[in-house]
Amino acid sequence: MLKKIISPCFWYLTVLMLSLWIIGFMAFCLYAFSFKFQSPERVDGIVVLTGAGERIPAALDLLNSDYADRLLISGVHESVRPGDLLTSFPPTVRDRVSLGYRAEDTRGNAAEIADWVNDAKLNSILLITSFYHMPRSLFEVLKLKPSLQVIPFPIFPKSFNDSVDWIRTRYAWLLFLEYHKFMATHLQTWIERIGL
Secondary structure (H helix, E strand, O other): OHHHHHHHHHHHHHHHHHHHHHHHHHHHHHHHHHOOOOOOOOOOEEEEEOOOOOHHHHHHHHHHOOOOOOEEEEOOOOOOOHHHHHOOOOOOOHHHEEEEOOOOOHHHHHHHHHHHHHHHOOOEEEEEEEOOOHHHHHHHHHHHOOOOEEEEEEEOOOOOOOOOHHHHOHHHHHHHHHHHHHHHHHHHHHHHHHOO
16 A cells, blocks of 8 residues: 555656756756857956867956956966966966966866955955856855856857757757856855855
């Protein structure tokens, strides 16, 4: 008798959880694609997270276009020497670029950004990272600096358009991974807040 009751309940619960997971993933994808850069007149600083190749050139273009006076590149690998990296930048912007070596993950990026913002007494930044990484990056930064004005600058592949072609690319897998990291980050934050 008990087995007859538990078995349907188990399958109903499984279907419910799977449905919630699918809906959550779809909502996350829509959220990631919703970030569109809206050009401000100026901000106090620009921050770019190391990673995909288009990020740093985009940050340098914005700095060169005078969107801000300073730029932080967060998450630079310890093997990269400042001279090697900075000499590849236009001479006009080299003295306005700071390199952050402490961050090893997105949470570390947020801590590095918070310290840089505090030291320079900044109130607003442009945050540059890949579109699929933006939800988690934005969450982590605002968790540490809720009063900071953060303007997202998502990097989309040049091949993207308004169609659903991305489903057949590696970005579908990256979104899938980021969804779970995003959920894990929220769970970890909730656990920390309740003191477990």
